[in-house]
Amino acid sequence: MSGNNDYTQIDNLLREDRMPHIWCPGCGLGSVLHSFLTALNKSEVPLDKVSVVSGIGCTGRTAGYVKLDSFHTTHGRAIPFATGLKLANPELKVIVFSGDGDIGSIGGNHLIHAARRNMDLTVICVNNFIYGMTGGQVAPTTPLNARTSTSPYGCFDRPFNLPKLVTAAGATYVARWTAMHVRRLEKAIVEALLKPGFSFVEVIAPCPTQYGRKNRQSTGLAQMDYYKENSIIKHGADTKDVDIDLNGQIVIGKFVDIECPTFYDLQTEILGKTFPHMSKTQAEEASA
Amino acid sequence: MKYWRKPLDQDKVKPVHGRIILINERCKGCGFCVKFCPRNVLEESERVNAKGYHLVDAVKEDECVACGLCEAICPDFAIKVEIENAKEPTGV
Numbered sequence: 001m002s003g004n005n006d007y008t009q010i011d012n013l014l015r016e017d018r019m020p021h022i023w024c025p026g027c028g029l030g031s032v033l034h035s036f037l038t039a040l041n042k043s044e045v046p047l048d049k050v051s052v053v054s055g056i057g058c059t060g061r062t063a064g065y066v067k068l069d070s071f072h073t074t075h076g077r078a079i080p081f082a083t084g085l086k087l088a089n090p091e092l093k094v095i096v097f098s099g100d101g102d103i104g105s106i107g108g109n110h111l112i113h114a115a116r117r118n119m120d121l122t123v124i125c126v127n128n129f130i131y132g133m134t135g136g137q138v139a140p141t142t143p144l145n146a147r148t149s150t151s152p153y154g155c156f157d158r159p160f161n162l163p164k165l166v167t168a169a170g171a172t173y174v175a176r177w178t179a180m181h182v183r184r185l186e187k188a189i190v191e192a193l194l195k196p197g198f199s200f201v202e203v204i205a206p207c208p209t210q211y212g213r214k215n216r217q218s219t220g221l222a223q224m225d226y227y228k229e230n231s232i233i234k235h236g237a238d239t240k241d242v243d244i245d246l247n248g249q250i251v252i253g254k255f256v257d258i259e260c261p262t263f264y265d266l267q268t269e270i271l272g273k274t275f276p277h278m279s280k281t282q283a284e285e286a287s288a
Numbered sequence: 289m290k291y292w293r294k295p296l297d298q299d300k301v302k303p304v305h306g307r308i309i310l311i312n313e314r315c316k317g318c319g320f321c322v323k324f325c326p327r328n329v330l331e332e333s334e335r336v337n338a339k340g341y342h343l344v345d346a347v348k349e350d351e352c353v354a355c356g357l358c359e360a361i362c363p364d365f366a367i368k369v370e371i372e373n374a375k376e377p378t379g380v
Contacts, residue, residue: 009368019365025316025341030363038360180324182360220363221319 010037013047015067022061026212026220028179028205032126033062035182036097039189050093053082055107058133058207059099059126076106079114082121090264093122093193100127104160105140115169115198117263122192123200125162126179128207129244136210143246147214164239166200167256173199174239174256178227179206181252188254197262204250215246306354307370308346314366317341321358321367327351330358 014037023029040050051069054060055078063070073081082094096103103111103125114121129146131137136149138157145154163174173195177185185203192199206212206223217223227250235253242251261269265280272279295301308329315337322330322344329352333345346352354371 014365016365020314020316021364023363026318027363030365031320031361034360034362034365179363180361182357186360219318221323224320224323 010034010041013037013040013067015065018065021065023058024207024209024220026206026208026223027058028128028203028207028220028224029059029062029126031179031182032124032185032203032205033065033097035185036062036095036124036189037066039186039193042186043190043193045093045193049091050095051085053078053085053094053096053098055098055102056133057099057102057131058128059097060102062097076102076108077110078102079107079110079119079121079123083110083114083119086120086264090120094120095193096121096123098123098125099132100125100129100141100162101131101139104162104165108140108160108165112165112169115166115171115200118170118172118197118260120196120262120264121198122189122195123198124189124192124203125200126203126205127162128205128211130207130211132207132210136214141244143244143248146211146246148211149214159244161239161243162202163200163242163255166198167239170198170260171200171256172197172258172260173254174202175200175254176202176204176242176250176252178204178231178250178252180224180227181231184233191254191257195257197260204244204252304354305350305372306352306356307372308349308352308358309368309370310344310346311366311368312337312343314364315341315343316364316366317343318363319344320361320363324361325358326355327353 052066053071054063056075063072078096078098082096086094127141129142131139138148138151138155140160142155143159167174173192175188188201192201206220208220212223231250231252233253234251239255268280329348330344331347333343335343354369356369358367359369
């Protein structure tokens, strides 16, 4: 088999009995889930040490479609539940897979504090610019002037720039891709999975039913086309320059990749001075 | 596919041939696979499934090089690509 055909099957990770899924025709979530599952196979992390946590919303349904330990949590609280999982069992590889309304809005505070503590989590945030499941209301990521069901004359809130937010809070890996860039997204998720520390991957995904229909991109295909024509790959771009405008260009790529001690490192180091049984070497000996 | 020069590793790298398996009851007719296939293997058909979505046909399956992009981009997990090493794709 040549290198170009080096793709892996995901049958072992997808709950095929739950198919077809609930996502609309033209929704990009299935593509993102496919990229994530392929990346999980490629990263070769032991699957019995993986758990997927998701919140509420269309993207939150992923937890039910993966054949892994998964956790469908309350709205906005995916990251706190994931933090708890990671603290109780530091060996776990915890992945938070949720939407922009869940992670960026209702769980926004949890997001910045998990990034500040540098919790060893992988956060995949699927950004479709809207609250899709509840009827297409304005989300904190909706671009200026975009029309939604609660902003029929155009949205007049300034949107969140999620990569800038998490970078400022101290994330160690920040990337943004779209649902169209399946292969690059796959690579980014592999890197994020293997990165110790808080890694954040924002994925721009089409929502034709609630967002595209009102903003002159009536089908998922039109939105994917738009991503193909208007994305600029700029690795290492300053995250303050990656704002998304309505019908403007989308800057994508790997923005931040730094090394920083994680929460667990600091906890074992500092608490280990007073309580020797909590130090890292002792914990490793106990688990070995 | 025309090359502007003969590739240096042409003896070593053999393009493989793919067989496309479509799971019709899962297809929602979004058209991503038709649009993004680099060799235009797939085409939307007149046939519909039980839910009324237009299905796709692998009209030029002979040209498939098993890149797997349709499988990766299909949001409904309705396409699988199997590699057939024995046969080379036509038109390469």
